[in-house]
Amino acid sequence: MARIVLAGAGHCHVEVLRQAADLLDAGHSLTVISPDREHIYSGMAPGILAGSWSAAEASLPVAELAHRAGADFLQDRVVSLDPVGRTIQCALTGSHHYDLVSFNLGSETVVPAGLSGSIHPVKPTGNLAAVAALLQGERASGVRVAVVGGGFGGIEIAANVASLPGCRGGVSLYAHRFAPALPERSGRMNYLRRVMVERGVTLHLGEQVKAEELDADVVLLATGIVPPAVLGELNLPLSGDGALRVDEFLQVVGHQDIFAVGDCAEFTPAPLPRVGVFAVRQQAVLIHNLMVRAGGARQGHAAAEGLRRFTGTGPYLQGMNLGPGRGLLYRGPWTVTGPLAWRLKARIDHRCTGRYR
């Protein structure tokens, strides 16, 4: 029997828990380590700010999934790893032995130098539930909100906050550039700029933001994401920006019993954008390979025999929630905007979270 540890409860690991029966029936044990009993699904996080759905509706019930599956849930945070001794260390519960371990620890918001104080990074997404409660509170009328970061996350956050009656006209977005992933002269860019005008969001572009210059009661940081700093404590190979380097089988390079998926991994055959879509695409390969290695580890197999390669690196559907009735969906040459895009994105996201309830 192999002792399998899932570190973090990102998009891949919740699916491992949902499909845990095969691993458990084969006699293996499964433990998931997560600081939170519930984890807010990032695709639905901006909609919590606008009150389109509650934090509970947007949450993945990690502890409950583990309980239902018959897996162990450890409410804790991974702090380091000893790959030679095969132990994983946690902040509260100490060391745990593993035969196989998989990391799905997500990413953290970049906090620019000079910005500190009462700021709310958009990752971890749990931060947004607290901000939503503040902005939707009875006394929230006339609140001034600054969003720092002009990527898709910052634009979604600004548009959703600005749709709240109490924040109307009081939302500013600060960024070097607005939607840098899109060509300046494109229908998609025009649509995003039009929504900013409609929502009354004031753009401050090209400026190096300093905390003391932000004229706001609430500051939300959407300044890009980086792999979590804890990865540097795992004694494993890292990419230039600090992600775990994985091969085509999602195994950490040089470590056949250590897997990494989602934002915390760099897929070395073809580095991928840090979006949840790829973590979702990696689910089936991770589950298969854990099952194969759990058997192989038990029998002392060293080779990649029976493992599946991850090949889902192709184009994906980009979706943006720009507040009630406004959305942008595109893939290749295909674009949908407006209420239909908002409804489609909401339906896709609800389908994703619904399967875990």
Ligand SMILES: Cc1cc2nc3c(=O)[nH]c(=O)nc-3n(C[C@H](O)[C@H](O)[C@H](O)COP(=O)(O)OP(=O)(O)OC[C@H]3O[C@@H](n4cnc5c(N)ncnc54)[C@H](O)[C@@H]3O)c2cc1C
């Ligand atoms: C505002 C916003 C909107 C977004 N919208 C979309 C979207 O619509 N579609 C899309 O594809 N992507 C979207 N993204 C990107 C998306 O957030 C990430 O790509 C996605 O969450 C990555 O998933 P993951 O499975 O790697 O990790 P996550 O879903 O981030 O999960 C990581 C888990 O690890 C846990 N963890 C962290 N550190 C530790 C530790 N030390 N020990 C134990 N557990 C730990 C966390 O608590 C969390 O539960 C959005 C991002 C933002 C900021």
